[in-house]
């Protein structure tokens with residue numbers, strides 16, 4: 138079946154957080170997609186609604202089997218269903234883990250620039266962020282791990298936890314298997330628990346697939362909690378459903394206690410049927426979606442090359458978020474983003490949200506029908522020209 142990614146959805150006044158904007162504005166911010174999810178998933182949810190009785194739910198064995206089958210077929214990665222626990226979202230699982238696996242005043246390690254909500258999970262819990270900066274190559278527009286710095290920060294006795302983003306948001310970088318093994322080995326050597334957020338793992342648009350960390354050799358997964366979800370993959374963020382995959386049985390019991398203690402372990406009425414339908418029947422939709430979003434990425438890369446050569450697209454191969462180096466135009470992306478919005482109504486995320494060297498970058502969500510992407514590029518072109526004239 139051919140799915141439709143071209144129709145523009147009218148999401149204003151639909152309680153969409155992203156679309157709570159002024160008339161004429163085009164928000165390309167929060168990471169949800171402006172596409173309808175797969176009809177197979179909607180059918181499963183409608184059936185559930187039609188039952189009419191909405192009592193307490195639990196994650197069924199079929200749910201965990203669907204997760205395991207998905208990772209086996211989609212990523213050639215084996216996970217036992219016993220390793221899995223249901224959680225009401227990746228962020229709720231991370232926040233519960235921060236509380237449970239570290240103490241007030243401890244350091245939680247991040248690799249900056251990185252997804253902004255991690256900071257809330259850490260700081261709101263009274264922990265400190267300790268950041269290892271990814272090194273930016275200004276010629277290639279690529280990032281690299283600063284291995285000495287990373288190990289130094291892992292070795293700090295106050296560092297008890299690390300949150301890894303695999304693949305990385307906002308750069309779209311897909312960590313190689315060797316890099317993951319190295320990161321996990323270093324963390325293990327220094328007794329640091331690693332939470333690997335793999336919410337974008339199904340969205341590798343091009344090139345080699347990502348490596349699900351739970352599938353790595355057991356010697357290095359002893360300290361590992363992997364978090365996966367249908368949320369980004371199938372545009373089901375509001376479903377509040379995620380899975381923790383923890384190969385080490387002792388750590389798994391502790392994770393289980395964490396998500397139960399912080400009430401992040403019970404599914405809502407649509408989470409289980411929606412996620413099962415997604416994993417069982419959403420594959421074709423996802424594969425077509427990835428081609429479409431890759432087409433958007435290519436379109437934008439060409440557009441920038443031809444019209445805005447001062448802007449450089451960081452060459453990530455995953456996620457529907459693009460990370461653009463705007464440092465030749467402004468060293469303050471918060472101001473730049475505000476100008477772009479006021480000048481043209483295009484709303485994008487300033488890189489400052491993601492810390493690190495984000496002041497020289499903007500992030501744009503490109504999971505939109507092509508016509509809206511074209512519209513966004515015209516607005517960006519006008520805004521950058523006007524900004525330079527200031």
Ligand SMILES: Cc1ncc(COP(=O)(O)O)c(C=O)c1O
Nearest residue numbers: 168226227228229252306336368
């Ligand atoms: C890296 C990353 N983790 C987690 C989330 C949110 O996860 P959830 O909605 O399951 O809490 C996002 C959403 O943008 C994300 O990009």
